[in-house]
Amino acid sequence: MHSDIVISQTDGRPMYLQIMEQIKQRIAVGEWTPGDEIPSIRQLAVALRVSVITIKRAYLELEREGVIVTQQGKGSIVAPDPDLSSRLYDEELAEHLEQVVRLGMLLGLSSKEIVHRLREAIDRLNEAQLTKETL
Amino acid sequence: MNDLSVQFEGVSKKYAHFTLENINLELPTGSIMGFIGANGAGKSTTIRILMGLVHQDQGSVHVLGHAMPAEQAAAKLDIGFVSEDMRLYKSATIAWHMEFIRSIYPRWDQPYAESLLRRFDLKPQQKIKGLSHGQRVKAALLLALARRPRLLVLDEPTTGIDPVARHEVLGELMAVLADEERTILFSSHNTLDVEQISDQIAFIDRGRIIDIDDKEIFLDRWRRLRLVLPPDVTLPRFPGIVEVGGSDRLPVLTTNQFDPDMVSACQNTGATVQAVDCMTLEEIFVANVQSRREGQAV
Numbered sequence: 141m142h143s144d145i146v147i148s149q150t151d152g153r154p155m156y157l158q159i160m161e162q163i164k165q166r167i168a169v170g171e172w173t174p175g176d177e178i179p180s181i182r183q184l185a186v187a188l189r190v191s192v193i194t195i196k197r198a199y200l201e202l203e204r205e206g207v208i209v210t211q212q213g214k215g216s217i218v219a220p221d222p223d224l225s226s227r228l229y230d231e232e233l234a235e236h237l238e239q240v241v242r243l244g245m246l247l248g249l250s251s252k253e254i255v256h257r258l259r260e261a262i263d264r265l266n267e268a269q270l271t272k273e274t275l
Numbered sequence: 276m277n278d279l280s281v282q283f284e285g286v287s288k289k290y291a292h293f294t295l296e297n298i299n300l301e302l303p304t305g306s307i308m309g310f311i312g313a314n315g316a317g318k319s320t321t322i323r324i325l326m327g328l329v330h331q332d333q334g335s336v337h338v339l340g341h342a343m344p345a346e347q348a349a350a351k352l353d354i355g356f357v358s359e360d361m362r363l364y365k366s367a368t369i370a371w372h373m374e375f376i377r378s379i380y381p382r383w384d385q386p387y388a389e390s391l392l393r394r395f396d397l398k399p400q401q402k403i404k405g406l407s408h409g410q411r412v413k414a415a416l417l418l419a420l421a422r423r424p425r426l427l428v429l430d431e432p433t434t435g436i437d438p439v440a441r442h443e444v445l446g447e448l449m450a451v452l453a454d455e456e457r458t459i460l461f462s463s464h465n466t467l468d469v470e471q472i473s474d475q476i477a478f479i480d481r482g483r484i485i486d487i488d489d490k491e492i493f494l495d496r497w498r499r500l501r502l503v504l505p506p507d508v509t510l511p512r513f514p515g516i517v518e519v520g521g522s523d524r525l526p527v528l529t530t531n532q533f534d535p536d537m538v539s540a541c542q543n544t545g546a547t548v549q550a551v552d553c554m555t556l557e558e559i560f561v562a563n564v565q566s567r568r569e570g571q572a573v
Contacts, residue, residue, distance in 0.1 A: 149467070154494055154553055186449045189442075191307060193474040197491045245547065 145188060155190060159198040164207060167218055168228045174220040178208060279337070280304045280426050280458035286324060286334035295320050295482045298334070302475070304425075305455040307448070309469030309490075310462035311560055312479035318462040319358075321479065322430050325460070326356055339426055352380070355419030357412070358430035363403045369414050370399035373421070380422045388421035395443060409436035416444060420451065427451060429461035433468050445472055470494075470556040480564050490556075497554045497562070498533035502526050503547040510544060513537055517566045529554075529562050 145162045147155055166172045181199055185192045199216060202208045207228075210216040221227075244254035281302035288295040295317045302308045312318045323329040325338060327347030336343040341350035363372060369392075377383040392399060395413040406414060412432065419427060427448070433441045449472060451457050463469050469476060470490070477487040486493075496515075504510070504524050515532025530537070538548050554562070 152553060154491075155471075156491065182453055182455065186453045189445050189449050189472060191472050191474045191490060192452065193306075193489055193491055246549070 145184075147188060147190065155194050156198040156201065159184075159188070159190075159195065160202055163198070163202060164228050164231075167207065172218050174218050176218045178216050178218060180215050278304050280339055281308075281325060281460060282335075282337040283321075283325075284335045286321075286331045286336060288320060288324060288329065288331050288333075293317070293320075293482060295324075295331075298484055300477060300484065300487060302458060302460055304458050305452065306474040307452060307459040307461070307472055308475045308477060309473035310460065310477050310479060311464065311466060311469055311556070312462070313464065313564070316479045317482045318479055319430055320482075322358070322428060322460070322462060325428060326354065327351070353425040355422055355424035355427045356430075357415045357419050357428075357432055359434065361411075361415045363411065363415065365404040366402060368400050368402050369397055369417075372403075372414070372418055373399065376418050376422065382423050384421050384423050387423070388417060391417045391420060391447070394447070395440075409440040412436050413440060413444065416447070420447060425457055427457070427459045427461075429459065431463055432461055433463060433465055441468070448472060466555070466557040466560055476556070478560055478563055480567065485567050486563055493556070493559060494553065496531050496533055497559045498530055499550075499552040499554055499558075500528040500530070500537065500541065501549040501552070502528070502541055503549055505545045508545050510546065511540060513540070517562055531559075531563070 145159060147158055151158055163172070163178070172178065179187070181192060181195045184190075185195045188195070199208065199210065203210055203216075206219055206221060208216045209219045240258070241254060244257065249257070279301050281300065283298045283300045286295070286298040293315070298317075298321060300308075310318050310321070320329060324331050324336060325343065327344035327350070330344050338350045339353050341347070343350060367375075373388055377385070391397075395410075395417060397410060397414055397417065401410075403411065403414070412435075416429075416432065429448075432448075433444055436444065445468060448459060448461075451459065461469075473490050475488065476490050476493055478485050501521070502510075502525070504526060506524070510526070510528075513528070513530060515530045516528055517531050518529040519526055520529070521527035533551075538551060541548050
Protein backbone atom coordinates (compact mmCIF):
# COMPACT_ATOMS: atom_id res chain seq x y z
CA MET A 141 0.00 0.00 0.00
CA HIS A 142 2.79 2.42 0.82
CA SER A 143 5.95 1.03 -0.74
CA ASP A 144 5.30 3.02 -3.91
CA ILE A 145 6.08 6.35 -2.29
CA VAL A 146 9.32 7.51 -3.85
CA ILE A 147 11.73 9.90 -2.22
CA SER A 148 14.08 11.71 -4.52
CA GLN A 149 17.50 12.79 -3.31
CA THR A 150 17.75 15.35 -6.10
CA ASP A 151 14.36 16.95 -5.45
CA GLY A 152 15.31 20.18 -3.68
CA ARG A 153 12.40 19.97 -1.25
CA PRO A 154 12.58 18.43 2.21
CA MET A 155 11.63 14.77 2.47
CA TYR A 156 8.56 15.45 4.58
CA LEU A 157 7.11 17.68 1.83
CA GLN A 158 7.72 14.99 -0.78
CA ILE A 159 5.92 12.45 1.40
CA MET A 160 3.02 14.84 2.04
CA GLU A 161 2.64 15.55 -1.65
CA GLN A 162 2.57 11.88 -2.61
CA ILE A 163 0.03 11.04 0.06
CA LYS A 164 -2.16 13.91 -1.16
CA GLN A 165 -1.88 12.72 -4.74
CA ARG A 166 -2.84 9.22 -3.66
CA ILE A 167 -5.96 10.69 -2.10
CA ALA A 168 -6.65 13.04 -5.03
CA VAL A 169 -6.68 10.18 -7.55
CA GLY A 170 -8.84 8.10 -5.22
CA GLU A 171 -6.37 5.32 -4.38
CA TRP A 172 -6.81 6.18 -0.74
CA THR A 173 -10.43 6.99 0.03
CA PRO A 174 -11.89 8.93 2.98
CA GLY A 175 -11.98 6.79 6.10
CA ASP A 176 -9.19 4.46 4.91
CA GLU A 177 -6.66 3.53 7.51
CA ILE A 178 -3.18 4.68 6.52
CA PRO A 179 0.13 3.12 7.65
CA SER A 180 1.36 3.99 11.13
CA ILE A 181 4.25 6.41 11.40
CA ARG A 182 6.68 3.66 12.29
CA GLN A 183 5.44 1.30 9.57
CA LEU A 184 5.91 3.95 6.92
CA ALA A 185 9.31 4.93 8.32
CA VAL A 186 10.54 1.34 8.13
CA ALA A 187 9.08 0.83 4.64
CA LEU A 188 10.60 4.02 3.24
CA ARG A 189 13.86 3.77 5.24
CA VAL A 190 13.23 7.28 6.46
CA SER A 191 13.47 8.51 10.02
CA VAL A 192 10.42 8.35 12.26
CA ILE A 193 10.63 12.07 12.93
CA THR A 194 10.32 12.89 9.22
CA ILE A 195 7.15 10.82 8.83
CA LYS A 196 5.81 12.27 12.06
CA ARG A 197 6.34 15.75 10.65
CA ALA A 198 4.57 14.86 7.39
CA TYR A 199 1.59 13.39 9.28
CA LEU A 200 1.36 16.39 11.63
CA GLU A 201 1.24 18.79 8.69
CA LEU A 202 -1.30 16.63 6.86
CA GLU A 203 -3.40 16.62 10.00
CA ARG A 204 -3.14 20.39 10.32
CA GLU A 205 -4.32 20.71 6.72
CA GLY A 206 -7.23 18.42 7.46
CA VAL A 207 -6.12 15.76 5.00
CA ILE A 208 -5.80 13.00 7.60
CA VAL A 209 -7.17 12.46 11.08
CA THR A 210 -5.14 10.86 13.85
CA GLN A 211 -6.99 9.11 16.62
CA GLN A 212 -5.09 8.77 19.87
CA GLY A 213 -3.70 5.25 20.09
CA LYS A 214 -5.58 4.11 17.00
CA GLY A 215 -3.49 5.34 14.11
CA SER A 216 -4.47 7.64 11.29
CA ILE A 217 -7.16 7.65 8.63
CA VAL A 218 -7.87 9.67 5.52
CA ALA A 219 -10.15 12.52 6.62
CA PRO A 220 -13.83 12.01 5.81
CA ASP A 221 -13.96 15.25 3.85
CA PRO A 222 -15.84 15.08 0.54
CA ASP A 223 -14.23 18.21 -0.94
CA LEU A 224 -10.76 16.87 -0.39
CA SER A 225 -9.63 16.36 -3.92
CA SER A 226 -10.89 19.70 -5.23
CA ARG A 227 -9.14 21.39 -2.33
CA LEU A 228 -5.93 19.57 -3.15
CA TYR A 229 -6.13 20.74 -6.76
CA ASP A 230 -6.80 24.22 -5.47
CA GLU A 231 -3.57 24.13 -3.51
CA GLU A 232 -1.71 22.87 -6.51
CA LEU A 233 -3.12 25.74 -8.56
CA ALA A 234 -1.92 28.23 -5.96
CA GLU A 235 1.55 26.71 -6.11
CA HIS A 236 1.69 26.88 -9.88
CA LEU A 237 0.50 30.46 -9.90
CA GLU A 238 3.24 31.42 -7.48
CA GLN A 239 5.74 29.74 -9.73
CA VAL A 240 4.42 31.73 -12.69
CA VAL A 241 4.75 34.99 -10.80
CA ARG A 242 8.27 34.11 -9.68
CA LEU A 243 9.34 33.33 -13.25
CA GLY A 244 7.76 36.54 -14.48
CA MET A 245 9.65 38.55 -11.87
CA LEU A 246 12.85 36.79 -12.84
CA LEU A 247 12.26 37.94 -16.43
CA GLY A 248 11.79 41.47 -15.12
CA LEU A 249 8.09 41.66 -16.02
CA SER A 250 5.83 44.04 -14.13
CA SER A 251 2.73 42.75 -12.33
CA LYS A 252 0.62 44.16 -15.14
CA GLU A 253 2.63 42.34 -17.76
CA ILE A 254 2.38 39.07 -15.85
CA VAL A 255 -1.41 39.43 -15.63
CA HIS A 256 -1.48 40.25 -19.32
CA ARG A 257 0.50 37.13 -20.18
CA LEU A 258 -1.87 35.01 -18.14
CA ARG A 259 -4.81 36.57 -19.99
CA GLU A 260 -3.10 35.68 -23.26
CA ALA A 261 -2.65 32.10 -22.16
CA ILE A 262 -6.33 31.86 -21.26
CA ASP A 263 -7.33 33.30 -24.64
CA ARG A 264 -5.03 30.86 -26.43
CA LEU A 265 -6.55 27.90 -24.63
CA ASN A 266 -10.10 29.15 -25.26
CA GLU A 267 -9.36 29.58 -28.92
CA ALA A 268 -7.93 26.09 -29.17
CA GLN A 269 -11.05 24.80 -27.47
CA LEU A 270 -13.26 26.68 -29.93
CA THR A 271 -11.46 25.38 -33.03
CA LYS A 272 -11.79 21.86 -31.66
CA GLU A 273 -15.53 22.31 -31.17
CA THR A 274 -16.17 23.82 -34.61
CA LEU A 275 -14.22 21.08 -36.36
CA MET B 276 11.91 3.15 33.61
CA ASN B 277 14.22 5.79 32.27
CA ASP B 278 13.20 6.77 28.75
CA LEU B 279 16.70 7.90 27.87
CA SER B 280 18.89 5.13 26.51
CA VAL B 281 22.03 7.24 26.54
CA GLN B 282 22.85 10.22 28.71
CA PHE B 283 26.14 12.13 28.81
CA GLU B 284 26.50 14.95 31.31
CA GLY B 285 29.54 17.21 31.14
CA VAL B 286 31.85 14.48 29.90
CA SER B 287 35.49 15.38 29.27
CA LYS B 288 38.57 13.41 28.37
CA LYS B 289 42.04 14.85 27.91
CA TYR B 290 44.73 13.39 25.70
CA ALA B 291 48.12 14.88 24.87
CA HIS B 292 46.96 16.27 21.51
CA PHE B 293 43.21 16.07 21.74
CA THR B 294 40.57 17.02 24.26
CA LEU B 295 36.98 15.94 24.31
CA GLU B 296 35.22 18.78 26.07
CA ASN B 297 32.02 18.98 28.03
CA ILE B 298 29.95 16.52 26.01
CA ASN B 299 26.23 16.60 26.83
CA LEU B 300 23.83 14.40 24.97
CA GLU B 301 20.58 12.59 25.49
CA LEU B 302 19.19 9.86 23.31
CA PRO B 303 15.54 8.92 23.91
CA THR B 304 14.59 5.27 23.66
CA GLY B 305 13.10 4.34 20.29
CA SER B 306 15.02 6.89 18.24
CA ILE B 307 18.08 7.07 16.02
CA MET B 308 20.84 9.57 16.52
CA GLY B 309 23.36 10.31 13.81
CA PHE B 310 26.73 11.58 14.86
CA ILE B 311 28.46 13.68 12.24
CA GLY B 312 32.02 14.90 12.37
CA ALA B 313 35.19 15.11 10.36
CA ASN B 314 37.94 12.55 10.92
CA GLY B 315 39.51 13.12 14.31
CA ALA B 316 36.62 15.25 15.57
CA GLY B 317 35.97 12.97 18.55
CA LYS B 318 33.22 10.65 17.31
CA SER B 319 35.05 7.43 18.07
CA THR B 320 36.32 8.65 21.43
CA THR B 321 32.77 9.55 22.44
CA ILE B 322 31.56 6.13 21.35
CA ARG B 323 34.37 4.38 23.23
CA ILE B 324 33.44 6.25 26.40
CA LEU B 325 29.83 5.23 25.87
CA MET B 326 30.95 1.60 25.61
CA GLY B 327 33.13 1.84 28.71
CA LEU B 328 36.22 1.12 26.59
CA VAL B 329 37.70 4.50 27.49
CA HIS B 330 37.13 6.09 30.89
CA GLN B 331 36.14 9.76 31.02
CA ASP B 332 38.13 12.16 33.24
CA GLN B 333 35.01 14.09 34.20
CA GLY B 334 31.26 13.90 33.94
CA SER B 335 28.75 11.08 34.09
CA VAL B 336 27.64 8.60 31.47
CA HIS B 337 24.50 6.48 31.74
CA VAL B 338 23.67 3.80 29.21
CA LEU B 339 20.38 1.90 29.52
CA GLY B 340 20.24 3.07 33.11
CA HIS B 341 23.73 1.80 33.98
CA ALA B 342 26.51 4.13 35.10
CA MET B 343 29.54 3.80 32.85
CA PRO B 344 32.21 2.60 33.13
CA ALA B 345 31.41 1.12 36.56
CA GLU B 346 28.46 -1.03 35.43
CA GLN B 347 29.66 -1.79 31.94
CA ALA B 348 29.34 -5.57 32.27
CA ALA B 349 25.59 -5.30 32.87
CA ALA B 350 25.13 -2.64 30.20
CA LYS B 351 27.01 -4.55 27.52
CA LEU B 352 24.59 -7.48 27.64
CA ASP B 353 22.12 -5.14 26.00
CA ILE B 354 24.38 -3.19 23.65
CA GLY B 355 25.33 -4.29 20.17
CA PHE B 356 28.52 -2.61 19.02
CA VAL B 357 29.91 -2.58 15.50
CA SER B 358 32.99 -0.56 14.63
CA GLU B 359 35.26 -0.27 11.64
CA ASP B 360 38.04 -2.22 13.29
CA MET B 361 35.86 -5.04 14.64
CA ARG B 362 37.79 -8.09 15.61
CA LEU B 363 36.48 -11.20 13.97
CA TYR B 364 38.62 -14.34 13.81
CA LYS B 365 40.02 -14.41 10.32
CA SER B 366 40.33 -18.15 9.95
CA ALA B 367 36.89 -18.94 11.41
CA THR B 368 33.65 -19.04 9.43
CA ILE B 369 30.54 -16.89 9.83
CA ALA B 370 28.71 -19.95 11.21
CA TRP B 371 31.41 -20.39 13.87
CA HIS B 372 30.99 -16.77 14.94
CA MET B 373 27.22 -17.14 15.09
CA GLU B 374 27.58 -20.20 17.32
CA PHE B 375 30.13 -18.40 19.50
CA ILE B 376 27.92 -15.34 20.05
CA ARG B 377 24.92 -17.57 20.66
CA SER B 378 26.80 -19.36 23.47
CA ILE B 379 27.40 -16.01 25.23
CA TYR B 380 24.12 -14.18 24.71
CA PRO B 381 20.96 -16.00 25.77
CA ARG B 382 18.70 -13.74 23.69
CA TRP B 383 20.35 -14.76 20.41
CA ASP B 384 17.61 -15.07 17.77
CA GLN B 385 18.58 -17.88 15.38
CA PRO B 386 15.69 -17.53 12.87
CA TYR B 387 16.38 -13.78 12.62
CA ALA B 388 20.11 -14.49 12.15
CA GLU B 389 19.31 -16.88 9.33
CA SER B 390 16.98 -14.44 7.61
CA LEU B 391 19.71 -11.78 7.86
CA LEU B 392 22.17 -14.19 6.23
CA ARG B 393 19.83 -14.44 3.27
CA ARG B 394 19.06 -10.74 3.08
CA PHE B 395 22.72 -9.79 3.37
CA ASP B 396 23.64 -12.46 0.83
CA LEU B 397 26.19 -14.11 3.15
CA LYS B 398 27.07 -17.81 3.32
CA PRO B 399 27.60 -19.32 6.78
CA GLN B 400 30.53 -21.48 5.65
CA GLN B 401 32.48 -18.44 4.40
CA LYS B 402 35.67 -17.67 6.33
CA ILE B 403 36.15 -14.10 7.52
CA LYS B 404 39.49 -13.71 5.70
CA GLY B 405 37.79 -14.42 2.36
CA LEU B 406 35.15 -11.70 2.80
CA SER B 407 35.15 -8.31 1.11
CA HIS B 408 35.01 -5.22 3.31
CA GLY B 409 31.29 -4.83 2.69
CA GLN B 410 30.61 -8.47 3.54
CA ARG B 411 32.63 -8.13 6.73
CA VAL B 412 30.57 -5.11 7.79
CA LYS B 413 27.37 -7.02 7.10
CA ALA B 414 28.65 -10.08 9.01
CA ALA B 415 29.51 -7.93 12.03
CA LEU B 416 26.14 -6.22 11.84
CA LEU B 417 24.36 -9.58 11.66
CA LEU B 418 26.20 -10.78 14.76
CA ALA B 419 25.14 -7.63 16.61
CA LEU B 420 21.52 -7.52 15.37
CA ALA B 421 20.69 -11.16 16.07
CA ARG B 422 21.44 -10.62 19.75
CA ARG B 423 18.44 -8.29 19.74
CA PRO B 424 20.23 -5.62 21.78
CA ARG B 425 18.23 -2.72 23.16
CA LEU B 426 20.91 -0.30 22.04
CA LEU B 427 22.89 -0.51 18.83
CA VAL B 428 26.07 1.52 18.62
CA LEU B 429 27.60 1.68 15.18
CA ASP B 430 30.85 3.42 14.37
CA GLU B 431 30.84 4.27 10.64
CA PRO B 432 28.57 1.36 9.61
CA THR B 433 28.22 2.41 5.98
CA THR B 434 31.76 3.56 5.26
CA GLY B 435 33.37 1.74 2.35
CA ILE B 436 30.40 -0.44 1.41
CA ASP B 437 28.71 -0.45 -1.97
CA PRO B 438 25.35 1.26 -2.63
CA VAL B 439 23.31 -1.95 -2.63
CA ALA B 440 24.81 -3.11 0.66
CA ARG B 441 24.25 0.36 2.11
CA HIS B 442 20.59 0.21 1.12
CA GLU B 443 20.24 -3.18 2.84
CA VAL B 444 22.04 -2.02 5.97
CA LEU B 445 19.90 1.14 6.29
CA GLY B 446 16.78 -0.98 5.78
CA GLU B 447 17.78 -3.35 8.58
CA LEU B 448 18.55 -0.45 10.89
CA MET B 449 15.08 1.01 10.29
CA ALA B 450 13.51 -2.42 10.81
CA VAL B 451 15.15 -2.54 14.26
CA LEU B 452 13.23 0.59 15.23
CA ALA B 453 9.86 -0.83 14.28
CA ASP B 454 9.06 -1.86 17.87
CA GLU B 455 9.80 1.47 19.69
CA GLU B 456 11.90 -0.21 22.39
CA ARG B 457 15.21 -0.10 20.59
CA THR B 458 17.63 2.72 20.06
CA ILE B 459 20.47 3.35 17.64
CA LEU B 460 23.44 5.66 17.80
CA PHE B 461 25.60 5.75 14.74
CA SER B 462 28.47 7.84 13.55
CA SER B 463 29.18 8.60 9.96
CA HIS B 464 30.71 11.10 7.69
CA ASN B 465 28.21 10.09 5.06
CA THR B 466 25.71 12.85 5.73
CA LEU B 467 23.23 11.42 3.24
CA ASP B 468 22.74 8.30 5.35
CA VAL B 469 22.38 10.36 8.49
CA GLU B 470 19.93 12.74 6.83
CA GLN B 471 17.77 9.88 5.67
CA ILE B 472 17.32 7.80 8.80
CA SER B 473 18.19 9.92 11.84
CA ASP B 474 15.69 11.43 14.22
CA GLN B 475 18.34 13.45 15.96
CA ILE B 476 21.61 14.78 14.79
CA ALA B 477 24.73 15.84 16.64
CA PHE B 478 27.55 17.71 14.94
CA ILE B 479 30.91 17.24 16.54
CA ASP B 480 34.04 19.20 15.72
CA ARG B 481 37.39 19.50 17.48
CA GLY B 482 36.21 17.60 20.51
CA ARG B 483 33.03 19.58 21.09
CA ILE B 484 29.43 19.09 20.18
CA ILE B 485 28.75 22.20 18.16
CA ASP B 486 25.08 21.60 17.44
CA ILE B 487 22.50 19.00 18.42
CA ASP B 488 18.81 18.89 17.56
CA ASP B 489 15.93 17.09 15.90
CA LYS B 490 16.71 16.56 12.25
CA GLU B 491 13.55 18.32 11.09
CA ILE B 492 14.42 21.39 13.15
CA PHE B 493 17.91 21.47 11.63
CA LEU B 494 16.55 21.29 8.12
CA ASP B 495 13.91 23.94 8.89
CA ARG B 496 16.20 26.46 10.52
CA TRP B 497 18.82 26.60 7.81
CA ARG B 498 18.18 28.41 4.53
CA ARG B 499 20.18 30.08 1.83
CA LEU B 500 18.69 33.28 0.37
CA ARG B 501 19.78 34.51 -3.02
CA LEU B 502 19.05 38.19 -3.49
CA VAL B 503 19.35 40.91 -6.09
CA LEU B 504 20.08 44.26 -4.48
CA PRO B 505 19.46 47.60 -6.19
CA PRO B 506 22.52 49.89 -6.08
CA ASP B 507 23.17 51.67 -2.77
CA VAL B 508 20.89 49.47 -0.73
CA THR B 509 22.27 47.80 2.37
CA LEU B 510 20.48 44.96 4.05
CA PRO B 511 19.42 45.19 7.69
CA ARG B 512 21.18 42.86 10.13
CA PHE B 513 19.20 39.67 10.45
CA PRO B 514 19.63 37.32 13.37
CA GLY B 515 21.34 34.02 12.72
CA ILE B 516 23.27 35.01 9.62
CA VAL B 517 26.08 32.51 9.41
CA GLU B 518 27.63 33.58 6.15
CA VAL B 519 27.27 36.33 3.56
CA GLY B 520 28.62 35.25 0.21
CA GLY B 521 28.08 36.16 -3.42
CA SER B 522 28.76 39.70 -4.63
CA ASP B 523 27.64 43.16 -3.53
CA ARG B 524 24.67 43.27 -5.89
CA LEU B 525 23.96 39.54 -5.76
CA PRO B 526 24.44 38.55 -2.13
CA VAL B 527 23.81 35.04 -0.82
CA LEU B 528 22.82 34.86 2.84
CA THR B 529 23.10 31.68 4.87
CA THR B 530 21.04 31.68 8.05
CA ASN B 531 20.46 29.17 10.83
CA GLN B 532 17.39 30.98 12.16
CA PHE B 533 15.23 31.24 9.09
CA ASP B 534 11.87 32.91 9.45
CA PRO B 535 9.53 33.73 6.53
CA ASP B 536 9.50 37.34 7.76
CA MET B 537 13.08 37.60 6.54
CA VAL B 538 11.85 37.42 2.96
CA SER B 539 9.45 40.34 3.36
CA ALA B 540 12.06 42.30 5.30
CA CYS B 541 14.46 41.87 2.37
CA GLN B 542 11.77 42.88 -0.11
CA ASN B 543 10.98 45.99 1.92
CA THR B 544 14.50 47.26 1.33
CA GLY B 545 13.87 47.05 -2.41
CA ALA B 546 15.75 43.79 -2.86
CA THR B 547 14.43 40.96 -5.01
CA VAL B 548 14.47 37.56 -3.36
CA GLN B 549 15.44 35.22 -6.18
CA ALA B 550 15.35 32.03 -4.20
CA VAL B 551 15.08 30.62 -0.72
CA ASP B 552 16.95 27.34 -0.88
CA CYS B 553 16.74 24.46 1.55
CA MET B 554 20.13 23.06 2.47
CA THR B 555 21.28 19.49 2.67
CA LEU B 556 22.66 18.22 5.93
CA GLU B 557 26.09 18.21 4.35
CA GLU B 558 25.87 21.90 3.45
CA ILE B 559 24.58 22.68 6.92
CA PHE B 560 27.40 20.74 8.54
CA VAL B 561 30.11 22.42 6.48
CA ALA B 562 28.65 25.92 6.99
CA ASN B 563 28.31 25.22 10.70
CA VAL B 564 31.87 23.98 11.14
CA GLN B 565 33.37 26.78 9.08
CA SER B 566 31.52 29.56 10.86
CA ARG B 567 32.43 28.15 14.28
CA ARG B 568 36.05 27.71 13.34
CA GLU B 569 36.21 31.31 12.11
CA GLY B 570 34.50 32.50 15.27
CA GLN B 571 37.04 30.80 17.52
CA ALA B 572 40.02 31.45 15.28
CA VAL B 573 43.03 29.57 16.57
